């Protein structure tokens with residue numbers, strides 16, 4: 755398990771990131787309940803149902819899947835959500851973001867804390883230069899969050915319902931020094 759500071763305003767809150775391959779059975783089930791919650795599922799690339807057996811098979815593949823890293827995020831209150839780096843290039847200079855907050859929690863700002871913790875984790879790899887993502891145009895909270903954390907539009911997506919965005923390392927580093935202001 756790895757601890758990263760998800761700094762927000764003047765509060766320092768620690769988000770811990772644990773690879774799916776290291777989760778206990780109870781945590782693996784919680785991931786399934788979060789991922790299949792309608793508030794999360796509707797914005798996923800695959801919004802359809804995920805049978806429990808398929809989830810178990812997905813979890814069993816985690817240790818061998820070097821291109822995709824899925825992490826359970828936890829804090830003082832328990833599970834905060836899931837963050838992921840998908841389609842990592844061979845040289846690890848780029849990766850595609852995945853994120854969802856715990857839909858059973860209600861506080862504001864949880865997504866921003868998750869995102870910042872993932873950024874700190876991802877850019878601690880010196881070879882990473884760019885985090886990319888694709889987001890549904892109608893996903894207003896996510897679009898707002900990404901733009902406010904320095905992501906810029908990065909070309910057209912093949913599916914016009916989606917927007918491609920990217921965060922460059924220099925933008926992340928410049929923003930990070932200002933988190934506490």
Ligand SMILES: CC(C)(COP(=O)(O)OP(=O)(O)OC[C@H]1O[C@@H](n2cnc3c(N)ncnc32)[C@H](O)[C@@H]1OP(=O)(O)O)[C@@H](O)C(=O)NCCC(=O)NCCS
Nearest residue numbers: 793794797853854855862863864865866889894895896898
């Ligand atoms: C995307 C997600 C992680 C964001 O988490 P969150 O806890 O809701 O986000 P935060 O509260 O930290 O920030 C959301 C921001 O969007 C704003 N927002 C909320 N609803 C909004 C709306 N309808 N239009 C514009 N902005 C909106 C909030 O005010 C906040 O901005 P602020 O901090 O400047 O006030 C979360 O909504 C989620 O898990 N959604 C389901 C899965 C998903 O969509 N994943 C992303 C796929 S690309």
